Amino acid sequence: MKLSYPFDPNIKHHFLIGVLLGLWIFAFLYLTEPLDVSEFSPKEKLIYLPGYGAAGLICYLLLLPFQHLIYQKNNRTWSLLSEGLLLFGFCTVSIIVARIYYLWVIVPYEPNPYTLGYALKNIYLPAVAIILPIIIVARYAFGKYHEKRLNDQKITIQGEGNYEGLRLHINDLISINSSDNYIEIHYRSGNDLKKTLIRNKLSVIDEEFSELLRTHRSYLINPFHFRQWQIENGKHSVLLNYDIGIPVSKTYLKEVKAALNSTTN
Numbered sequence: 001m002k003l004s005y006p007f008d009p010n011i012k013h014h015f016l017i018g019v020l021l022g023l024w025i026f027a028f029l030y031l032t033e034p035l036d037v038s039e040f041s042p043k044e045k046l047i048y049l050p051g052y053g054a055a056g057l058i059c060y061l062l063l064l065p066f067q068h069l070i071y072q073k074n075n076r077t078w079s080l081l082s083e084g085l086l087l088f089g090f091c092t093v094s095i096i097v098a099r100i101y102y103l104w105v106i107v108p109y110e111p112n113p114y115t116l117g118y119a120l121k122n123i124y125l126p127a128v129a130i131i132l133p134i135i136i137v138a139r140y141a142f143g144k145y146h147e148k149r150l151n152d153q154k155i156t157i158q159g160e161g162n163y164e165g166l167r168l169h170i171n172d173l174i175s176i177n178s179s180d181n182y183i184e185i186h187y188r189s190g191n192d193l194k195k196t197l198i199r200n201k202l203s204v205i206d207e208e209f210s211e212l213l214r215t216h217r218s219y220l221i222n223p224f225h226f227r228q229w230q231i232e233n234g235k236h237s238v239l240l241n242y243d244i245g246i247p248v249s250k251t252y253l254k255e256v257k258a259a260l261n262s263t264t265n
Contacts, residue, residue: 158198226260
């Protein structure tokens with residue numbers, strides 16, 4: 001369940017998924033007229049059915065902050081388990097909201113509304129079975145598109161030897177530090193933290209990749225993985241994802257603060 005799953009962190013794309021979901025719910029109810037929807041007049045359909053679509057949109061958008069928290073907690077990676085938990089949460093919240101909307105808006109004065117058990121068996125669960133695949137396909141498609149874009153942005157950190165080198169996406173690179181005649185590269189592969197030694201100079205890498213930030217004469221970091229500042233005994237350092245602590249010397253302190261503030265704001 002912890003296998004990597006395609007994921008797009010772009011909020012605009014998820015908002016688009018929510019809007020399409022709301023339109024799909026309205027169109028499905030309007031055209032198929034399940035259960036007592038057929039008893040609505042055309043005017044009543046236009047009054048009540050958009051509410052179900054709006055509820056679907058709102059439920060999806062309400063989960064986006066939790067999605068962001070899960071993504072950040074997992075070091076900006078997404079797994080099959082994360083996707084499953086989020087979809088389960090969406091289904092649960094949607095059923096609760098749909099039930100409230102039915103009781104408070106559709107039949108507020110009806111003496112014999114559908115029981116929860118009947119509604120689950122005949123309305124909510126069948127609706128979930130129809131709606132959920134649409135969400136899965138949309139999220140997966142955006143995730144694969146995002147992965148393709150990332151793959152197109154891969155960089156190669158070349159060593160001095162003919163066969164030395166590491167090819168990876170810039171956002172998988174966490175930090176680089178000098179180690180004698182080598183550079184030590186810390187990067188993520190899936191959900192795992194990995195380390196590779198390549199024969200090269202840190203100054204060469206610093207000049208080649210402007211995306212990286214020099215914090216010390218022996219360290220480069222990727223601002224993408226910045227988590228927080230740390231100060232101990234008057235000395236500054238930054239904490240990156242995977243709990244990697246990197247010192248910040250006085251020489252680079254002002255520049256690093258300015259760069260990280262512009263990146264995280």
